[in-house]
Amino acid sequence: MSKIALITGATSGIGAACAHLFAAQGYHLILLARREERLTEIAKHLEDKYAIEVKKIIADVRDHEDLSYRLDTLPASWKKVNVLINNAGLSQGLDPIDKGNFADWDTMIDTNVKGLLYTTKIVSNWMVAQKSGHIINIGSIAGQEVYPNGNVYCATKHAVDALNKSMRIDLLPHGIRVTAINPGMVETEFSKVRFKGDESRAKKVYDGLEPLVANDIAEAIWFAVSRPAHVNINDMLIMPTAQATATIIDRN
Numbered sequence: 001m002s003k004i005a006l007i008t009g010a011t012s013g014i015g016a017a018c019a020h021l022f023a024a025q026g027y028h029l030i031l032l033a034r035r036e037e038r039l040t041e042i043a044k045h046l047e048d049k050y051a052i053e054v055k056k057i058i059a060d061v062r063d064h065e066d067l068s069y070r071l072d073t074l075p076a077s078w079k080k081v082n083v084l085i086n087n088a089g090l091s092q093g094l095d096p097i098d099k100g101n102f103a104d105w106d107t108m109i110d111t112n113v114k115g116l117l118y119t120t121k122i123v124s125n126w127m128v129a130q131k132s133g134h135i136i137n138i139g140s141i142a143g144q145e146v147y148p149n150g151n152v153y154c155a156t157k158h159a160v161d162a163l164n165k166s167m168r169i170d171l172l173p174h175g176i177r178v179t180a181i182n183p184g185m186v187e188t189e190f191s192k193v194r195f196k197g198d199e200s201r202a203k204k205v206y207d208g209l210e211p212l213v214a215n216d217i218a219e220a221i222w223f224a225v226s227r228p229a230h231v232n233i234n235d236m237l238i239m240p241t242a243q244a245t246a247t248i249i250d251r252n
Ligand SMILES: NC(=O)c1ccc[n+]([C@@H]2O[C@H](COP(=O)([O-])OP(=O)(O)OC[C@H]3O[C@@H](n4cnc5c(N)ncnc54)[C@H](OP(=O)(O)O)[C@@H]3O)[C@@H](O)[C@H]2O)c1
Pocket: 008, 009, 010, 011, 012, 013, 014, 015, 032, 033, 034, 035, 059, 060, 061, 062, 087, 088, 089, 090, 091, 111, 115, 138, 139, 140, 141, 182, 183, 184, 185, 186, 187, 188, 189, 190, 191, 193, 214
């Protein structure tokens, strides 16, 4: 069997772009997300276009019992995962700390931190057994800086940065590579999800600047993965040219 990549959050944005790019490179794919119809459409398109095999996992990364069951019951040949892309994640709301919403906070912490941990624990066991693998953690500029009202989302991405560094240490004896990819603004469904379907508010985020597109991030991930086995890219911070920091943006 050729190489296998497992991508969480593969129904949209960065995860979907990675699925396309890795399929084009001949990888078989395990694609995970909650929206079944979309995942089925993407899987079929990639299988037809690239003559690869795709296993779909309809799951919520927050539910560790269901996640463990679905991943554990994969056939043994599919557990020889070469690349895990911990991409599933989201932001909910943009409120000052005193006005924050408990449910939004729980969703972000449970998905971005705990979901990433659950997936990593399961898949890193397979990688330890085979003494190889590459884990890509999708962090953010929000994991390097904080910005007004970004409080809990920024905290989750700072946690991803800490986990990325910790994993690199813990998995060092097993020959497993660990990389964080930290994007600035990427135009995906991210802002629509953050503003709970408010399309016009989401669009305003990108007003007057050229944001990154999902494929820019997929290509950076591919760069890290395609280095020779002795090279580990620890992290990459990738910004639109028009964005200097989380908050300093040239809109014209
Ligand atoms: N866009 C940006 O500006 C930006 C910048 C820095 C970092 N990031 C990070 O990049 C990653 C991808 O975001 P994106 O911009 O590509 O956003 P997106 O277009 O909204 O995609 C998010 C993906 O995550 C999946 N997902 C969300 N919650 C999930 C859950 N509980 N279980 C399983 N899958 C779940 C979604 O699929 P389902 O809804 O089908 O489950 C979707 O496929 C996130 O970690 C985000 O924090 C984005």
